[in-house]
Amino acid sequence: SAKYCPILTNHKSMESLFIHLIIRGDKDEHAVLCNEDETYDLKIADTSNLLLFVPGCKTPDQLPDISASPQLVHAQIWGFSNCYWELRRQRPRLKKLKKLLMENPYDGPAVGMQEEAPGPKYTMDDLLERIQASREEIEAHLQNVHACEIDGFWRILDFDYEMKLLGHVTQLVDSESWSFSKVPLSVCLEELGSLEPKSMIEHCLNCYGRRYSNEDGQVIYALDEDKVCRATAQLLLQNAVKFNLSEFQEVWQQSVPEGMSARLDQLRGLALLDRSSKPETISLLRIEDLPEDTLERFNSLFSLREKWTQDDIEPYIQDLCGEKQTTGALLTKHARSSVQNGVKVYNSRRPIAT
């Protein structure tokens, strides 16, 4: 039997919301509603008022202004309800995406006669079946994690393999004495194609550079200094729990391609500095390794460090902000502030077990 369910939205344009809508969720998840590029939480709301639905019923502005004869129109109430679904825009739950792809990272083509080792692989349709997000949000996140489509399956690269590819590119740039902003695709493919699949070389350039065409119509890349330095830092930091900050900075600068500047501001959301310890230290702390849920994220951050300055904590809570919400508002809601040595710091509102 047909059942009806009114949905309330707060969407700017109702009509455009209804192009291709899908409700997604596992049995143990809250349902979300997705259109092509947005994700909404679905919650049931009820009212003590009675809601009656009357198709085609006219309001005064829609009735002709004939004061002469009274009009009688029969209108039928189609149905009534006390409850409805409310939509609230929310950030999509994408952490699961990386988790799925990390089940089987790609670390290069199979060697010799061997076939690639078996492991779970996901097409876009598979991902849409499992991730509570819209297609465009999923596509954007795939780009963020440097995933690429190989044989129809979306694969994330093993980080060491990704750095190997990047190393080939930067070494070639160095030996050819190219400017970082003028890296020609065709020469890269020609020179490096014997070492790695051409599609992987091109994928690496897409991840670490900006693609454009020059006057002769050739495809050129401008390498992104921040992305290259950041990846190099991650490679160094993942090998130990903590580093002496000044030693790290020295090694890091020596490890990045000559001509690029390694700067600490490139590491926001990747590494945490401890300026209160002697000597100052730095350690790996990636936002993607932290919990997705807001409360859990704050608990996790406060277990790692009791008091945070706004500047230090900001990169790790930026993604939690709702539409039109600032990190300041988030901190007011989830943390308690105090002043320490003349600096404003935030700590947890509740006792944290460390």
Place this chain on the structure above:
Amino acid sequence: MVQIVISSKAGEGPAEWLLVELQGEVVSRQNTGLAGNLMGDLHYTKEGVPVLIVGHHILYGKQVKLEKPFAVLMKHSGLPRDEEETMETNQENPTSYTVSALIKKKLIFKTRPKPIITNVPKKV
């Protein structure tokens, strides 16, 4: 995981319905249920004020544009099932919804219903 598609009819957009909101409950006189019965009369005054007459009560309301419009969905669940509805959908009979209508304004009646007394005996 489940994916349930909501689609709108091809061609023109969904129809526009009106929402009438009442505070309280509507019951039928002889408790025969509401379906098929006449609920009442809706009038508009010259100023456009909606007036609802239900039984021997009269209610005054107002027309309000909904800040958050409603959409009315119709559920289609393939073959009828005897078991309780669950989130699980059968691959051959997936659940889907279509958008039947959009509601952008409502008539809300919040004032206390006044009884209409038609026969006031004159004092002798």
